[in-house]
Amino acid sequence: MENEVDGLDKRKAYILATVVYEYIATGEPVGSQALTQKYNLGVSSATVRNEMADLEAGGYLEQPHTSAGRVPSDAGYRTYVDALMSPEELGADERRRIRDEMRDARAQLDEIVEQSSRLLGRLAGNLAFVTKPQSETQSFRYAQLIWIGERSGIAIIVTSFGVASQSLFELRNDVTPDDLTRLSNALNATFAGRLLRDCDDRSLAAVTKQCGFGDDMVGAVRTAFTGARTQEQPGIAASGAQHLLDQPEFRDVRKLRSILRILEEQRTLYDLVADAFDSPAASVKIGHELGSEELADLSLVTVPYRFGERAVGMLSILGPRRMPYARLLALASGTAETLSERLHDVEVR
Amino acid sequence: MENEVDGLDKRKAYILATVVYEYIATGEPVGSQALTQKYNLGVSSATVRNEMADLEAGGYLEQPHTSAGRVPSDAGYRTYVDALMSPEELGADERRRIRDEMRDARAQLDEIVEQSSRLLGRLAGNLAFVTKPQSETQSFRYAQLIWIGERSGIAIIVTSFGVASQSLFELRNDVTPDDLTRLSNALNATFAGRLLRDCDDRSLAAVTKQCGFGDDMVGAVRTAFTGARTQEQPGIAASGAQHLLDQPEFRDVRKLRSILRILEEQRTLYDLVADAFDSPAASVKIGHELGSEELADLSLVTVPYRFGERAVGMLSILGPRRMPYARLLALASGTAETLSERLHDVEVR
DNA sequence: TCTTCGCACTCGCTTGCCCGGAGTGCTAAA
DNA sequence: TTTAGCACTCCGGGCAAGCGAGTGCGAAGA
Numbered sequence: 226m227e228n229e230v231d232g233l234d235k236r237k238a239y240i241l242a243t244v245v246y247e248y249i250a251t252g253e254p255v256g257s258q259a260l261t262q263k264y265n266l267g268v269s270s271a272t273v274r275n276e277m278a279d280l281e282a283g284g285y286l287e288q289p290h291t292s293a294g295r296v297p298s299d300a301g302y303r304t305y306v307d308a309l310m311s312p313e314e315l316g317a318d319e320r321r322r323i324r325d326e327m328r329d330a331r332a333q334l335d336e337i338v339e340q341s342s343r344l345l346g347r348l349a350g351n352l353a354f355v356t357k358p359q360s361e362t363q364s365f366r367y368a369q370l371i372w373i374g375e376r377s378g379i380a381i382i383v384t385s386f387g388v389a390s391q392s393l394f395e396l397r398n399d400v401t402p403d404d405l406t407r408l409s410n411a412l413n414a415t416f417a418g419r420l421l422r423d424c425d426d427r428s429l430a431a432v433t434k435q436c437g438f439g440d441d442m443v444g445a446v447r448t449a450f451t452g453a454r455t456q457e458q459p460g461i462a463a464s465g466a467q468h469l470l471d472q473p474e475f476r477d478v479r480k481l482r483s484i485l486r487i488l489e490e491q492r493t494l495y496d497l498v499a500d501a502f503d504s505p506a507a508s509v510k511i512g513h514e515l516g517s518e519e520l521a522d523l524s525l526v527t528v529p530y531r532f533g534e535r536a537v538g539m540l541s542i543l544g545p546r547r548m549p550y551a552r553l554l555a556l557a558s559g560t561a562e563t564l565s566e567r568l569h570d571v572e573v574r
Numbered sequence: 575m576e577n578e579v580d581g582l583d584k585r586k587a588y589i590l591a592t593v594v595y596e597y598i599a600t601g602e603p604v605g606s607q608a609l610t611q612k613y614n615l616g617v618s619s620a621t622v623r624n625e626m627a628d629l630e631a632g633g634y635l636e637q638p639h640t641s642a643g644r645v646p647s648d649a650g651y652r653t654y655v656d657a658l659m660s661p662e663e664l665g666a667d668e669r670r671r672i673r674d675e676m677r678d679a680r681a682q683l684d685e686i687v688e689q690s691s692r693l694l695g696r697l698a699g700n701l702a703f704v705t706k707p708q709s710e711t712q713s714f715r716y717a718q719l720i721w722i723g724e725r726s727g728i729a730i731i732v733t734s735f736g737v738a739s740q741s742l743f744e745l746r747n748d749v750t751p752d753d754l755t756r757l758s759n760a761l762n763a764t765f766a767g768r769l770l771r772d773c774d775d776r777s778l779a780a781v782t783k784q785c786g787f788g789d790d791m792v793g794a795v796r797t798a799f800t801g802a803r804t805q806e807q808p809g810i811a812a813s814g815a816q817h818l819l820d821q822p823e824f825r826d827v828r829k830l831r832s833i834l835r836i837l838e839e840q841r842t843l844y845d846l847v848a849d850a851f852d853s854p855a856a857s858v859k860i861g862h863e864l865g866s867e868e869l870a871d872l873s874l875v876t877v878p879y880r881f882g883e884r885a886v887g888m889l890s891i892l893g894p895r896r897m898p899y900a901r902l903l904a905l906a907s908g909t910a911e912t913l914s915e916r917l918h919d920v921e922v923r
Numbered sequence: 924t925c926t927t928c929g930c931a932c933t934c935g936c937t938t939g940c941c942c943g944g945a946g947t948g949c950t951a952a953a
Numbered sequence: 954t955t956t957a958g959c960a961c962t963c964c965g966g967g968c969a970a971g972c973g974a975g976t977g978c979g980a981a982g983a
Contacts, residue, residue, distance in 0.1 A: 254974095254975090256974060256975050256976085257975075257976080258974075258975075259974085259975090268926075268927090269926070269927055269928080270927095270975095271926075271927055271928070271929095272925085272926055272927070274975085274976070274977075275925095275926085275977095277976095278976085278977080288975095288976090289935095290933090290934065290935070291932095291933055291934060291935095291975085291976065291977095292932085292933045292934045292935075292973095292974070292975050292976060293934080293935075293974080293975065293976090294974080294975065294976095295975095343838075367720055367722075367728065369718055369720055369730065371716055371718055371732075373716075379716065379732060379922070381718065381730055381732075381738060381740075383720075383728060383730075383740060387740065387742070389730060389738045389739075389740040390738075391732060391736065391738040393736070393922065406755075464838055465838075466834045466837075466838070467830075467831045467834035467835045467838070470827050470828075470830060470831045470834070475827075476827070478819050478824075478825070478827075479819075481816075481819060481830070482816045482819045485815045485816035485819070486816045488815075489692075489813055489814075489815070489816070573728070573742065603945095603946090605945060605946050605947085606946075606947080607945075607946070608945085608946090617955075617956090618955070618956055618957080619946095619956095620955075620956055620957070620958095621954085621955060621956070623946085623947070623948075624948095624954095624955085626947095627947085627948080637946095637947090638964095639962090639963065639964075640946085640947070640948095640961095640962055640963065641945070641946050641947055641961080641962045641963045641964075642945080642946065642947090642963075642964075643945080643946065643947095644946095
């Protein structure tokens with residue numbers, strides 16, 4: 226029937242929403258009396274009690290121990306996020322402030338990514354992290370091979386976001402500076418504007434050989450491009466870990482340790498958001514959905530930022546499961562939007 | 575007389591040393607009885623008591639509360655570090671392990687700096703951080719101005735450690751690719767091998783004008799060099815924050831917050847080691863010597879690493895005042911040595 | 924049939940209290 | 954000057970009592 230949400234009748238849904246809302250606000254297990262007193266439910270605490278017992282049986286609520294109030298379970302949060310909460314929008318002044326603060330960063334990729342992570346961490350009052358644009362999704366802009374000696378040089382590759390990566394190379398045959406310039410020009414002519422991932426080894430080899438170079442130079446070019454592709458791979462800017470200490474759920478120091486460890490292993494951090502690349506929209510992972518017992522009482526909000534149509538990176542907020550989901554989604558989206566805009570400032574045209 | 579150390583007679587000095595040593599080992603305030611039982615002092619606990627009272631009067635020891643044992647004060651640790659402790663050397667196998675682990679990093683400046691910070695953090699069981707080489711102390715290797723259009727280009731500057739920085743420039747007058755190559759060559763011929771800080775604006779302008787360029791190009795070149803000089807300025811790799819959680823002194827969460835905040839503000843972290851650049855040797859800062867009430871019960875061990883004769887960066891360990899100073903100094907020195915060696919691998923010759 | 928009331932019960936948290944242990948300072952004797 | 958003895962202090966752990974918030978359930982009411 227129309228009145229059902231996720232298998233819950235209207236009243237149950239409303240009570241669940243209220244419990245989650247209240248628990249997010251206070252951090253205390255919420256009981257039936259407190260709920261009826263604070264919110265006008267139109268029924269008595271006893272009724273609420275019955276409903277809560279049902280919700281617990283359905284797996285939406287949990288009881289830390291008998292004679293304590295109820296606390297949302299992963300499923301409870303999930304239902305809340307998917308169906309019950311009302312989405313938030315940022316106010317115009319908030320948007321403006323985000324934009325203003327983002328302007329403080331110079332027009333360099335690293336800086337705007339770090340700035341957005343700092344900003345988001347502070348606004349959200351939680352740990353925020355932002356992945357740098359996957360270099361695979363960046364495009365190739367310029368290559369320059371610099372002559373150092375008869376048999377050595379430096380290859381410099383500039384991507385569309387102005388990220389330069391350089392690599393030294395050694396050759397088996399002599400070359401002249403002119404040779405290198407010729408090859409640079411050929412590479413630029415062929416690949417300019419292409420996505421880096423489309424600069425595959427075969428085409429690189431073809432161009433290099435066409436210019437009359439041997440396998441040693443093919444290897445050098447390949448290494449240079451590989452370096453550019455993978456360079457910033459799991460580059461992540463994180464910020465705001467100290468806010469986690471304010472959360473009562475971190476009075477237990479062991480949980481903190483897991484988080485700090487994860488922070489330092491960028492790999493793990495990256496894995497957390499990796500599958501968000503598959504879906505272009507915001508995603509929320511709750512508790513065990515994060516796939517790790519250590520992180521079981523945390524949640525993760527992830528929002529992509531774009532360059533043009535392509536999602537090139539992710540902004541994430543990691544915090545206690547008991548987080549204001551609607552608000553954080555709004556903040557992350559707002560920051561993502563501004564970050565996307567600023568991305569055009571660093572673009573090398 | 576000969577038997578005095580820092581104004582303490584021999585026995586007082588020995589007792590102080592033992593108290594510090596024992597406190598570092600156990601973390602418990604140490605009392606006179608425990609001390610006489612565990613160490614063969616040749617005197618009774620009552621005598622030790624008297625001496626300890628003197629040491630407390632002299633400011634070397636403190637009492638958390640009446641009827642507790644004594645704990646070293648800043649001054650007590652200071653005397654211990656300066657005059658009492660016996661320096662440690664790393665064993666040959668430990669050196670080897672450090673060297674082996676450092677080999678895991680690819681020959682890229684960032685990687686070896688990060689690797690050394692991770693390594694040191696793990697070995698020392700504390701927060702370790704390593705500053706990247708001050709780019710001022712790096713030398714200039716190559717400049718390449720790349721032609722993009724009649725009035726715009728990219729300047730790429732490579733330093734001795736293979737760090738490339740790039741900047742876009744716009745001009746008021748048309749140039750040809752050949753013009754830019756000519757200027758690149760002139761810059762390379764003039765400045766190759768010089769320290770970056772010696773590539774001052776005046777000489778840059780002189781060379782640029784000599785090649786027949788106007789003020790717009792002078793500005794572009796200046797910006798490019800300034801970018802290279804300041805680029806990695808306060809770049810710091812930190813690692814091992816989670817170890818701090820093991821220390822009993824961090825049961826209080828507020829202290830952790832200060833540390834996490836400092837970790838994220840690289841500026842503060844950099845200030846901590848900044849004055850260590852003045853002295854070329856290892857330095858130890860204890861408690862209030864760090865100049866901040868927040869950090870009052872921490873200590874910092876800082877050891878420079880070198881490129882050739884020049885100290886170019888610092889390795890630091892930040893941990894509880896109650897840290898095994900001799901051991902950590904040895905570890906930091908060992909890591910610094912290996913880092914210095916590996917620096918030659920990334921040098922662009 | 925659903926809701927509400929009343930009531931007994933549960934359980935964690937806080938408070939107060941006691942006690943043991945470790946350490947001190949002081950005094951007097953060696 | 955050192956040592957032994959002793960009274961005193963204070964922290965911390967353990968334990969019991971009381972409180973408060975909440976539950977579940979049976980019976981009464983709509």
